Amino acid sequence: MGEVAGLLARWLHLASSIFLVGGAALLLIARPSDRPTARRWESWILTACRVLVLAALGSAIATVAYQTAVLEERWAAALEPAALARMLTRTQAGNVWLARGGLLVLLAAFLAIRAEVRDRADWRALRGQAALLGLVALGLVAAAGHAAAVEPGAAAAITADVVHLAAAGLWIGGLPALALLLWLAGRRAGADARPYAVLAARRFSRVALALVGALAVSGLWSAWVQIASVAGLLGTRHGNLLLVKLVTFAAMLVLATLNRRLIPALGGEAHSVGRPAMRRLSRVVAAEASLAVLVLAIVAAMTVTPPARHEQPTWPLSFRLTLDNLGSAPDLASQVLVGSQVAVLGVVALLASLALRRLRLPVLAGGAVVLVAGGAIAVPPLVSDAYPTTYRRPDVAYQAASIADGRRLFDAHCAVCHGPQAAGDGPAAATLQPRPPDLRASHVALHTAGDIFWWITNGRPPMPAFGDRLDVDARWHLINYLRALAAGDAARLLGPTIEPERPWLVAPDFTFNVGPEYSRSLREYRGRRIVLLVLYTLPASAPRLGELAEAYGLLASLEVEILAVPTDAAPDAIRRLAGGPPIFYPVVTDGARAIVEAYRLFAPAPHAEFLIDRQGYLRAIVAAPDAPQRDPGRLLAEVERLNEETVTPPPPDEHVH
Amino acid sequence: MRIWRVVLLVDLALVLGLAAGYLWWGQQARRLANELQAARAVAAVSPGGEREYRATGVVRAGLPDLGILVITHGDIPGYMPAMTMGFRTTSPTIVESVSPGDEVRFTLRGTPPNLAITAIDKTAP
Numbered sequence: 001m002g003e004v005a006g007l008l009a010r011w012l013h014l015a016s017s018i019f020l021v022g023g024a025a026l027l028l029i030a031r032p033s034d035r036p037t038a039r040r041w042e043s044w045i046l047t048a049c050r051v052l053v054l055a056a057l058g059s060a061i062a063t064v065a066y067q068t069a070v071l072e073e074r075w076a077a078a079l080e081p082a083a084l085a086r087m088l089t090r091t092q093a094g095n096v097w098l099a100r101g102g103l104l105v106l107l108a109a110f111l112a113i114r115a116e117v118r119d120r121a122d123w124r125a126l127r128g129q130a131a132l133l134g135l136v137a138l139g140l141v142a143a144a145g146h147a148a149a150v151e152p153g154a155a156a157a158i159t160a161d162v163v164h165l166a167a168a169g170l171w172i173g174g175l176p177a178l179a180l181l182l183w184l185a186g187r188r189a190g191a192d193a194r195p196y197a198v199l200a201a202r203r204f205s206r207v208a209l210a211l212v213g214a215l216a217v218s219g220l221w222s223a224w225v226q227i228a229s230v231a232g233l234l235g236t237r238h239g240n241l242l243l244v245k246l247v248t249f250a251a252m253l254v255l256a257t258l259n260r261r262l263i264p265a266l267g268g269e270a271h272s273v274g275r276p277a278m279r280r281l282s283r284v285v286a287a288e289a290s291l292a293v294l295v296l297a298i299v300a301a302m303t304v305t306p307p308a309r310h311e312q313p314t315w316p317l318s319f320r321l322t323l324d325n326l327g328s329a330p331d332l333a334s335q336v337l338v339g340s341q342v343a344v345l346g347v348v349a350l351l352a353s354l355a356l357r358r359l360r361l362p363v364l365a366g367g368a369v370v371l372v373a374g375g376a377i378a379v380p381p382l383v384s385d386a387y388p389t390t391y392r393r394p395d396v397a398y399q400a401a402s403i404a405d406g407r408r409l410f411d412a413h414c415a416v417c418h419g420p421q422a423a424g425d426g427p428a429a430a431t432l433q434p435r436p437p438d439l440r441a442s443h444v445a446l447h448t449a450g451d452i453f454w455w456i457t458n459g460r461p462p463m464p465a466f467g468d469r470l471d472v473d474a475r476w477h478l479i480n481y482l483r484a485l486a487a488g489d490a491a492r493l494l495g496p497t498i499e500p501e502r503p504w505l506v507a508p509d510f511t512f513n514v515g516p517e518y519s520r521s522l523r524e525y526r527g528r529r530i531v532l533l534v535l536y537t538l539p540a541s542a543p544r545l546g547e548l549a550e551a552y553g554l555l556a557s558l559e560v561e562i563l564a565v566p567t568d569a570a571p572d573a574i575r576r577l578a579g580g581p582p583i584f585y586p587v588v589t590d591g592a593r594a595i596v597e598a599y600r601l602f603a604p605a606p607h608a609e610f611l612i613d614r615q616g617y618l619r620a621i622v623a624a625p626d627a628p629q630r631d632p633g634r635l636l637a638e639v640e641r642l643n644e645e646t647v648t649p650p651p652p653d654e655h656v657h
Numbered sequence: 658m659r660i661w662r663v664v665l666l667v668d669l670a671l672v673l674g675l676a677a678g679y680l681w682w683g684q685q686a687r688r689l690a691n692e693l694q695a696a697r698a699v700a701a702v703s704p705g706g707e708r709e710y711r712a713t714g715v716v717r718a719g720l721p722d723l724g725i726l727v728i729t730h731g732d733i734p735g736y737m738p739a740m741t742m743g744f745r746t747t748s749p750t751i752v753e754s755v756s757p758g759d760e761v762r763f764t765l766r767g768t769p770p771n772l773a774i775t776a777i778d779k780t781a782p
Contacts (some may be wrong), residue, residue, distance in 0.1 A: 126660055518730065
């Protein structure tokens with residue numbers, strides 16, 4: 001109930017603000033006239049503007065009250081002066097509402113001036129002022145919307161929204177006023193204003209062409225920021241609303257082009273048109289205006305829906321298109337290549353048909369056939385199965401503790417068929433048809449984490465469903481374990497020396513303690529330090545730890561941190577190292593078990609060293625079976641090479657396969 | 658007066674008003690940030706010298722010749738975040754009373770940044 005009222009208030013506010021701007025601006029575009037019908041139209045528009053500014057103010061108050069109730073989480077707050085004052089003075093959105101309210105009141109005062117204006121400069125100043133104040137008040141909406149919450153880059157997002165709002169105000173806001181003028185001029189008594197109406201419509205249509213461009217560019221930018229993916233567009237409420245808005249908008253564009261083509265006068269070929277043409281024009285513009293009202297309702301709904309980038313998308317289709325399939329199959333890649341080039345040929349033919357006068361239809365039909373044929377060749381290799389959770393982002397981070405939990409769950413529930421190392425060779429595997437696949441193989445990377453989540457949840461015959469036996473977190477633990485298994489398999493390619501500029505294997509995050517209160521996670525070193533993670537086993541590793549202790553000062557000056565993790569997860573690890581040279585780098589006393597379980601998947605040796613770069617990628621692995629002997633100078637050389645690398649920006653946060 | 662002049666004056670006033678309002682708004686945010694920082698600074702360094710902090714940590718090494726204990730300690734509120742570092746001690750017995758790996762509770766005393774450990778206890782055997 002409250003939500004519907006809030007939505008209605010927003011819609012009313014947006015619509016009245018936009019039609020106010022458009023009406024006032026159209027007066028300016030059309031310029032003054034002394035024809036009686038034109039003067040009548042101007043006075044009607046002014047009256048409408050007076051009503052609209054009052055509606056905008058009233059709906060603004062209602063929206064503020066609604067937002068206060070939402071912020072305070074109780075409906076009664078909407079009517080409490082203290083709560084309203086808090087909202088208006090203490091929040092950014094409230095401050096913006098205050099500024100906009102002030103502008104609207106000033107605008108109402110200007111519109112209240114009913115003086116007969118004869119002088120051209122005065123007329124322009126007065127009408128221009130109405131349009132200007134309305135535009136500023138409308139543009140400020142962006143500073144209190146979703147765009148203001150974009151981090152980083154709020155300024156760019158707000159600018160895009162301001163452009164979008166202003167262009168919408170000037171174009172679709174002007175449609176009802178234009179429809180009114182055309183209707184007046186299309187009546188028997190309105191013949192005197194027909195040249196004026198045609199001139200106004202021609203000017204407006206010229207301005208509108210530029211505005212549609214601005215709308216498209218700024219709208220694309222905002223969609224890129226707020227939705228950012230096909231999954232967000234198809235799989236969230238916000239994205240679906242945008243699709244509906246785009247379809248409605250496309251219908252408006254079709255009507256607009258109809259106008260330009262049906263009425264030659266708009267192309268500047270005549271000074272006036274007859275009554276039937278005028279009436280038809282007014283009907284089409286009125287249809288456009290009513291579509292605009294619909295678009296504004298959708299926009300109001302979008303402002304109260306969380307942006308797609310904050311939502312978990314639910315994929316609505318049973319397939320998706322992906323290039324990942326092609327990596328392993330060169331013949332499929334060439335098929336896609338040929339198909340896409342055929343399709344491009346079709347598009348060229350379609351475009352050419354627009355330029356042709358003769359033979360247009362055959363070329364058009366031929367182009368369409370070629371395009372469809374190209375699509376039929378190129379698309380099938382790209383199709384992959386998809387499920388509602390395909391694009392779901394993991395709820396549990398790729399962390400050592402999760403991987404260790406996943407390993408336990410795998411041994412308990414999955415290993416009987418999938419085998420202890422997920423190679424598809426469990427005791428029960430022989431009885432199954434089809435046999436369980438090798439989950440470490442590279443084809444696993446072709447599926448999204450969300451795909452695997454769906455299979456674990458709902459089963460994939462002969463695999464049973466685990467949705468009712470394992471909670472959501474447990475299922476993500478399993479997926480993290482599988483990811484680590486595949487990564488560990490790939491980690492065999494990593495040696496003791498780094499491959500410059502080629503980070504590709506994400507190091508699982510972990511948390512650890514040194515002593516009672518010193519607690520850190522690997523993430524905290526990201527962007528700051530190179531980390532040398534040392535999994536050690538006493539007594540064999542003791543000399544190596546002593547070597548590292550002696551080199552620690554030098555390594556620290558090269559921005560390297562050493563983290564030493566006992567493989568036996570000893571809580572008294574520091575004491576057990578006491579005999580040798582003093583060790584100042586962190587020795588993990590708590591959290592070691594999960595780290596060892598996860599990183600053993602990458603190097604199953606009693607002593608292993610992992611070099612992790614500043615972006616959180618594993619770059620080099622040294623695994624020694626017993627007494628590790630390595631010249632510290634070689635480690636320093638690797639570190640120097642890492643320090644020389646240009647830092648690649650994206651940290652592997654959302655990187656999931 | 659002509660209407661366009663009135664409009665011009667109103668617009669000038671509006672631009673000035675909006676600019677002033679925006680600046681005041683930005684200043685407000687900066688003032689709050691400054692106040693917070695000042696309050697933190699006051700809390701961190703009280704005037705008039707000697708301060709005492711209590712902290713817990715784990716002993717990493719003792720350097721008896723220098724009278725220094727290296728401790729990985731937790732956050733010391735108002736002084737420093739968790740880290741591994743060496744602390745001077747006020748008596749040699751303090752260095753000798755603990756060994757690497759001991760979990761300890763200790764007291765730091767002095768005028769920042771010249772602090773020294775005045776007392777230390779093992780919290781776990």
